[in-house]
Amino acid sequence: MPTPVELLSVIQTTLDDIQARDADFSAQQQPFVNHLVRTTSELHAKIDPIPQTDMALRRLIPRLGDELLQRIAALFGYARLLLDSPQSFDNATLTPQQASHLQTIYQHGKYLYDLVEAIQQSAHAERVENHKAPAEPIYVDNFMRSQQPILTYLLRDNPLELTIYKDDALVQASPYHLAALFDHIVITLVDECDFEGKIHFGHIYTYNPKSPVYRLYIHCQDGTLDRSVWDTLFAKNGRDLYLRRLEQYGGKLEMALIKNRGVIFGLDLPLTPKT
Numbered sequence: 355m356p357t358p359v360e361l362l363s364v365i366q367t368t369l370d371d372i373q374a375r376d377a378d379f380s381a382q383q384q385p386f387v388n389h390l391v392r393t394t395s396e397l398h399a400k401i402d403p404i405p406q407t408d409m410a411l412r413r414l415i416p417r418l419g420d421e422l423l424q425r426i427a428a429l430f431g432y433a434r435l436l437l438d439s440p441q442s443f444d445n446a447t448l449t450p451q452q453a454s455h456l457q458t459i460y461q462h463g464k465y466l467y468d469l470v471e472a473i474q475q476s477a478h479a480e481r482v483e484n485h486k487a488p489a490e491p492i493y494v495d496n497f498m499r500s501q502q503p504i505l506t507y508l509l510r511d512n513p514l515e516l517t518i519y520k521d522d523a524l525v526q527a528s529p530y531h532l533a534a535l536f537d538h539i540v541i542t543l544v545d546e547c548d549f550e551g552k553i554h555f556g557h558i559y560t561y562n563p564k565s566p567v568y569r570l571y572i573h574c575q576d577g578t579l580d581r582s583v584w585d586t587l588f589a590k591n592g593r594d595l596y597l598r599r600l601e602q603y604g605g606k607l608e609m610a611l612i613k614n615r616g617v618i619f620g621l622d623l624p625l626t627p628k629t
Contacts, residue, residue: 356465357411358404358406358411358466359398359401359406360406361462361466361469362394362397362401362466365429365459365462365466366395366398368455368459369394371455372452372455380444380446382442382444382446383443386435389432390433393425393429393432394429396425397425397426397429400418400422403507405503405507409504412473412477415473416473416474416477422470423467423471426463426470427467429463430463430466430467433457433460433463436448437453437457484528484530484531488528489527489602489603490527490528490529491524492524492525493523493524494521494523494568494570495519495520495521497527497529497532498516498518498555498570501533504537505536505540508541508544509540511544512549513552513553514552514555515554515555517555517557518557519557521557523568523625524625525568525623526604526605526624527603527605528599528603534596535596535599535607536572538593538596539619543583543587546586547579547586548578549579551574551577551616552576553572553574553575554573554575555571556570556571556573557570557571558571565624566625567622567624567625568622568624569621569622570620571618571619571620572621574618574619575615575616577615577616581609583609584609600621604623604624605621605622605623606622607621607622608620608622
């Protein structure tokens with residue numbers, strides 16, 4: 355199955371060919387062709403940076419909202435109008451080549467719409483299914499690697515460092531809720547706390563004979579952050595849900611403020627005994 359970027363690339367290539375070879379659109383048709391070019395460019399700017407994996411698309415496409423589908427609908431809608439309604443353009447006819455190109459744009463635009471809609475529906479179904487997802491044994495290093503492309507996208511305007519080393523430690527956690535917690539922290543920092551520094555993710559084994567845990571840490575290097583960031587992240591608008599979910603399977607999140615260096619979040623997860 356093609357990815358959204360692959361479908362957009364076909365549309366972009368077709369429009370490039372139209373502009374290079376089909377310069378004889380009428381004065382009434384040309385503004386609609388220009389709209390196709392502009393809309394495709396805008397869609398490409400939104401979709402191209404997203405990692406084109408199934409997991410990343412389900413996590414990130416819904417964040418673009420209904421406007422994304424509206425723009426795609428406008429894209430194939432204008433192509434269809436040019437194809438089917440010559441009376442709207444002073445009865446200007448299309449050459450066979452123009453018609454073929456517009457048909458390609460329409461078909462791939464419609465396919466793109468259906469694909470994005472299916473991704474959004476799949477993401478919704480995944481949220482419903484995982485709303486009360488129980489903890490399960492997960493390998494920390496594998497989980498961190500799976501999050502890297504998504505965190506890189508979410509922090510594309512900020513420096514990001516992930517320290518991931520091979521480790522066979524198993525922890526008890528819900529991968530879905532843990533990933534949602536990561537997303538929530540970085541998105542809220544950038545969108546609501548005006549965070550402009552570097553974020554460093556890492557993991558380390560913490561030995562405690564009474565309660566063995568594994569620690570994931572997030573160092574947010576920005577000297578402007580203060581203790582109010584905790585309330586922004588977890589006290590307002592029902593956001594304590596993230597912590598309650600974590601606590602349900604024995605996890606714990608703490609924050610330490612480092613003067614002039616930002617904050618460190620320490621995320622402790624219970625270790626799973628190996629059999």
